Amino acid sequence: MNTAPGLVTLCSLFLASALAWAQDVSFDAIQPILQARCVMCHASEAAPLGLRLTSLEELLKGSRNREVVKPGDPAGSELVRRLKGQSQPRMPMTGPPFLSDAEIALFEGWIAGGLQPGSQPASATVEPVPPQRPPAGEPVTYAHVAPIFASRCVKCHSSNGLMGSAPEGLLLNAYTAILDRDERMRVVPGAASASELVRRIRGQSRPRMPFDGPPFLSAEETQLIVDWIDQGARDSNGQPAPSPVGARVRLQGVLGEGWTLDSLPLVVGPGTRLDKSPEAGDYVEVRGRWGADGRLLVERIRRR
Template sequence: MGKVLGLVKLCSLMLAPALVLAQDVSFDDIQPILQARCVMCHAGDAAPLGLRLTSLDELLKGSSIRQVVVSGDPANSELIRRLKGQSQPRMPMTGPPFLSDAEITLVEDWIAGGLQAGSRPADATARPAPLLRPSEGQPVTYEHVAPIFASRCVKCHSAYGLMGSAPEGLLLNSYAAILDRHERVRVVPGASGASELVRRIRGQSQPQMPYDGPPFLSDEEVQLIVDWIDQGARDDTGQPAPSPVGSRVRLQGVLGEGWTLDSLQLVVGPGTRIDKSPGVGDVVEVRGRWGQDGRVLVDRIRRR
């Protein structure tokens, strides 16, 4: 019996440092992680499932369907399950990279220690970072527009989005995915007017995106994306993307004089299929390919 009690005491002593460490972690330690990786999506009226992570009070409220943290029980806290990928989609939805092991452990310790509040008021709000703009004379790169995609688009356009799989297979959670041209090209570097992504966020192509709008993207956000594309859709190192010559495009807009689509020049030839007798001023859908000379080579045009 004495040996058993001795082992219990020994185990208690071994666990004590870990318990003290967990209790020492407060929301002061957690909020910077949420601010950097989570608040861009989980804030305001558009927060997925109503889960706002902008303050301790909001986090403790949980989502519209469940609590996401269980005091003293990290293993049964949905927040931890999402951060580790035990529940899908794994968070943050902009990953990889996801949170580091050290960051996840810190959140686990905070939950295990009883969700200590820290020094700030429980309703103190961390706001999403303002738009990131390049320095004067520098080009717009993916680094500047990625937060917009992350906060307004990735919630649906990811492998495990709010609508299930990404609509039309379009992933917007990485630079490579946004520039993908396998099925058709949505971003034409150097030509925002020929980029379906721009036409969607402007409402020239329907349905207007983001799908959960209004509110849709602000004029500033739209202009930053337009500038990024017109300046070559540069990656985060500043390297411009190659022109997707020959890639399929699908665009909607208003037909203008001389076979133009909202001033974008179209090439309509003998092989072009013309449906429903479109005329100037009609809203049309155009399918074709991006040409070497910066024009759309039209395979089909039809009035909508």
């Protein structure tokens, strides 16, 4: 079968252009993407599989299992395969959204061009971007707390995390997953003290999280998450989460006098089931539903 000369010429020009573009891509082009989307997890001794992405030198070392980039071979490079979802789990673990096609193309071009080093020494490192508070007068949104979840929680609480499936089915890699209420609500918008997520972070519910602590979250990180929930658990665009009324809630903590749970008021009525004779000072599990008046309507209290 003969190929039209014009088509051959067009393909040749396209290939030459692509190769020339690939040779122009240096590590300078991809380092900002690594800092924004990857080093929040791949930065310390606890980095998954030992893969640190804080510098060109560390990236080229690869993981404990293998090299992750092969010069001149984007399709055979594990880094690209993870970014595209051809190998699982897909990266970044905080996706979706994952990297855009244009961002992935930069990685492919850099690898195809032979891993050009860029303007900085190979050992030059970048640090994860620390959590940022919004300007005064503006609400905390998911965009402000997502980096905390990504760096300390997502390694386990994702579909293909270090423990396999997410513990207790809790996914912390996306806004909609965190606010999921099918089984029970872990984040109660407007009520951080009634949110299981916060109580785990503080150690009021056991085991304390993150599971690899200490160190646990700093006071600043914890307060940022508390403020996010108390201000309505807003999405990245600033829209408050749907009303939690009627959602199932399950909490653990120390039962106090006058039906409180670590100072959280409980609504206990004739229909509330009391198992194992719980008394003030006992560590208990509380189950109920979130009421329209912003209180927890308790269905069961069990001493643990």
